[in-house]
Amino acid sequence: MGRLGGPRPGVRLLVLSLALLWTTSCGGTGGAGPGAGGSGGPGRSARGSAATSASPASDAELCARIVAHWSRKVLDSGTYGDYQSMGLSNGQYEILRDVVDAARAAGRSQGAAAADELIDRQARRSCAERYRHGTPGGGPWR
Known part of the structure; x- marks a missing residue:
């Protein structure tokens, strides 16, 4: 709790980041519902309702969802933000940096579509490995 009894700013930001991620993953952008068949934007593959x-x-x-989301933002903007402002743990931020580095290389050699696919694939694989035995211990920064 903050000094005045409200949630800490980091918790509030995490909740807002997850709400944004949930909204965009459920097709809540521009009124196009999950079954609308739209694409994720220029160079993005279509996301189904699965x-x-x-x-x-x-x-x-x-x-995997939040790392993929922020990896695309970093790749598009060319700059990294603070991991806490993204709602990531330090371990998730390490995954994000690895994913972005690999996506940049794939984008240069194989194009934007290959980079986009790599982001999803590597985020899923790395996050599955990180959480294979449950939530990592040692505090939120791990």
């Missing part, structure tokens, strides 16, 4: 399911997402799935 991302939304009746069961809650696992920690690894949430990690």
Whole structure:
């Protein structure tokens, strides 16, 4: 709790980041619903409604979604932000840096579509590895 009884700024930012990520993954952009068949933007592959399911997402799935989201933002802008402002743990931020480095290389050699696919694939694989035994211990920065 903050001094005045409200949530800490970092917690508030994490909740807002996850809400943004959830909204965009559910097709809440520009009124196009999950089944609208739109694309994720220029050079982005179309996302189906398979991302939304009746069961809650696992920690690894949430990690992969938020890492992929911020990896695309970093790749598009060319600059990194603070991992806490992105709602990431230090370990997730390490995954993001690795994903962005690989996506930049793939983009240069194979094009934007290959970089986009690599982001999803590597974020899923790295997050699955990170959360294979449950939530990593040692505090939120790990």
